[in-house]
Amino acid sequence: MIFCSLYSGSSGNSIFVASENSKILIDAGLPGKSIDAALKEIGEDPKELDAIFVTHEHSDHIKGIGVMSRKYDIPIYANNKTWLNMSNSIGKIKDHNIKVMDKDVVTIRDMDVINYPIPHDAASPVGYSVHSSGKKVSVATDLGCFTEDIKKNIEDSDVILLESNHDIEMLKFGPYPYNLKRRILSSIGHLSNDDCGSAIVDMMNHKYKRIILGHLSHTNNYPDLAYQTVINVLRENNIELQKDIALTMAHRSRPSSYIKI
Structure with a gap:
């Protein structure tokens, strides 16, 4: 399998996953031309995508899915509540590319x-795990x-992209209005650096893991701070x-x- 984060953060998210015979995106939260450029940068052809899977309807996860679907005739998979809440934001999608997930596995x-x-403040948000050939x-x-x-x-995964969104002190004393903080x-917001570290500790099960810290806030976090905070939690355990x-x-x-992999 191949796993690559194309973009990850509060300004847009998209992940590329491939097996021997399949290629998908999880979210496409930037303009279509940005998704195109990222795929070509890693040597992948957008025309070969088999599907786009949507986690939830917030704009940093869906901004480019309509363009990508129309340009390359790509099916979009999302559950019913997510479709209802994003359909007015992504433009006209061909009927055969509207895939409403009604099962746990596609x-x-x-x-x-x-x-x-x-747990997030969206209509019916989901995470994804992808299996292929024992990976x-x-x-x-x-x-x-x-x-x-x-x-x-997710605990038995070989690779996990896990949220490390914010430093709690930066958020508390930062510029965001009180309601947004x-x-x-x-419990339906975002995972802090400390909570990310604790989550990793909680799912350690003697299987070697590759953990990728993602979805960092541009305002309330720094990559070095997120990385070091998580390392400190791991070392303490x-x-x-x-x-x-x-x-x-x-x-x-x-x-x-x-x-x-």
């Missing part, structure tokens, strides 16, 4: 794409808290870098964390 050739609920990758961002259901779905800190875990960062504005 099979695309040799790839099984599993969706599971996540598994997962995307879990936009989490107000790390639940047992999320843990169950409350929303981000709530006797988890060793390279021996037990590989930890990297997803870049906000370009492809990163290109991993072959």
Whole structure:
């Protein structure tokens, strides 16, 4: 399998996942030309995409999905509530490309794409785990808290993109209005650096993992701060870098964390 974060952050998100016979995007939250450019930068042809899977209807996850679907005739998969809440924002989609997920698993050739609920202030948000040929990758961002259901779905993954959205002190004393701060800190908001570290500790199960920290806030976080905060939590719990875990960062504005499994 191949896993690559094309973009990750509060300004837009998109992840490329490929198996031997299938290629998909999870979200396309930037303009279509930006998604095109990122795919071409990693040597992939947008025309070969089999599907786009949507986590939820917020603009930083859906901005480019309509353009990509129309330009390359790509099916879009989302659950019913997400479709109802995003249909007016993505333009006209051909009927045969409107795929309403009504099951936990969608099979695309040799790839099984599993969706599971996540706690976020959207209509019916989901995370995704992708299986193929005995390998598994997962995307879990936009989490107000790390639940047992999320843990169950992703803890046995080879690669996990996990949210490390904000530093709590930066958020509390930063420029956001009070109501927005409350929303981000709530159980349906976003996962902090400290909570991200604790989530990683909670799902360590003696299987070597590649963890990618993603969806960082541009206003309330810094990559170095997120990375060091998570490392500190891991060290406090006797988890060793390279021996037990590989930890990297997803870049906000370009492809990163290109991993072959």
